[in-house]
Amino acid sequence: MQCDSGLQRWLKIPRLYNLLQDTVGGNALRRKVIQSHVRAKAGDKIIDIGCGPAQILPWLPDVQYLGLDINQNYIASAKRTHGNKGTFVVGDTKSLRHDSRFREADIVMALGVLHHLDDEDATHCIRFAYDALKERGRLVCLDGCWIPDQGFFSRYVMSYDRGRNIRTEQQYRELAGKVFTNVDAWVDKKPMRIPYVTVVLECQK
Numbered sequence: 001m002q003c004d005s006g007l008q009r010w011l012k013i014p015r016l017y018n019l020l021q022d023t024v025g026g027n028a029l030r031r032k033v034i035q036s037h038v039r040a041k042a043g044d045k046i047i048d049i050g051c052g053p054a055q056i057l058p059w060l061p062d063v064q065y066l067g068l069d070i071n072q073n074y075i076a077s078a079k080r081t082h083g084n085k086g087t088f089v090v091g092d093t094k095s096l097r098h099d100s101r102f103r104e105a106d107i108v109m110a111l112g113v114l115h116h117l118d119d120e121d122a123t124h125c126i127r128f129a130y131d132a133l134k135e136r137g138r139l140v141c142l143d144g145c146w147i148p149d150q151g152f153f154s155r156y157v158m159s160y161d162r163g164r165n166i167r168t169e170q171q172y173r174e175l176a177g178k179v180f181t182n183v184d185a186w187v188d189k190k191p192m193r194i195p196y197v198t199v200v201l202e203c204q205k
C-alpha cells in the first residue's frame with residue numbers, strides 16, 4: 001500500500017521522482033547496490049520489479065533488461081528515455097504471473113518495492129521472483145529498515161516514506177525465508193544524505 005498525500009502524489013511524476021532521488025543520494029545508493037549486490041554481467045537477463053522510470057538501466061552492463069511497474073507514467077517515461085535498450089511492461093506481479101517473458105532470469109531486482117507492499121503482496125512478489133529465476137539465480141532487494149537504536153530524525157523521515165510497510169531486518173528475512181532458503185541481509189545506517197536506514201537482501205535460488 002502507498003501513502004498518497006501532498007509531496008508523495010507529486011513523486012508519481014517520473015522527473016520529480018528522479019530529481020528527489022538525485023538530491024537525497026537515493027540514486028547514488030542504487031548505483032552502489034548494483035555494483036556490490038546485483039553484480040550483473042553482460043548478457044545476463046535481469047528482471048526489475050517496480051522499476052519506476054528505470055533510471056538504473058545505464059548503470060548495468062549490456063544486459064537483457066525487463067522492467068515492470070504498476071505506474072503507467074513511469075513505464076511511459078522508461079520507454080521514452082531508454083527506447084529498445086529494455087522491455088518495459090505495465091503490471092504487477094499478480095497480473096504478470098503467467099507471462100512467459102518473466103522466466104529464466106539470472107537476477108531479479110526489487111529496489112524500493114517490498115516496503116510498499118503488505119505481507120501478502122510482498123510474499124507474492126518474492127514468489128514471482130523465485131519462479132522467474134534460473135536455478136542459482138538471485139533476487140536483490142533494497143528497502144527502508146527499522147533498527148532497534150533508530151535515531152529520532154531517521155524515524156521521522158522514514159515515517160513520511162510513500163511505502164507504508166517498512167520492516168525490521170528480521171521481518172524482511174522472515175518474508176524472504178518463506179520462499180528462499182538462502183537469504184543474506186546487510187543493514188546500512190547511513191546510506192544517503194538524509195537520515196534513513198536501509199537493508200539489502202540477497203536471496204539465492
Ligand SMILES: C[S@@+](CC[C@H](N)C(=O)[O-])C[C@H]1O[C@@H](n2cnc3c(N)ncnc32)[C@H](O)[C@@H]1O
Pocket residue numbers: 030049050051052053068069070071074091092093110111112113116117121
Ligand atoms: C520507491 S519506487 C522504486 C522505483 C525504482 N525501483 C527505484 O529504485 O527507483 C517503488 C515502485 O514500486 C512500484 N510498485 C508498487 N507496488 C507495485 C506492485 N505491486 N507491482 C509492481 N510495481 C509496484 C511503484 O509504482 C514504484 O514505481
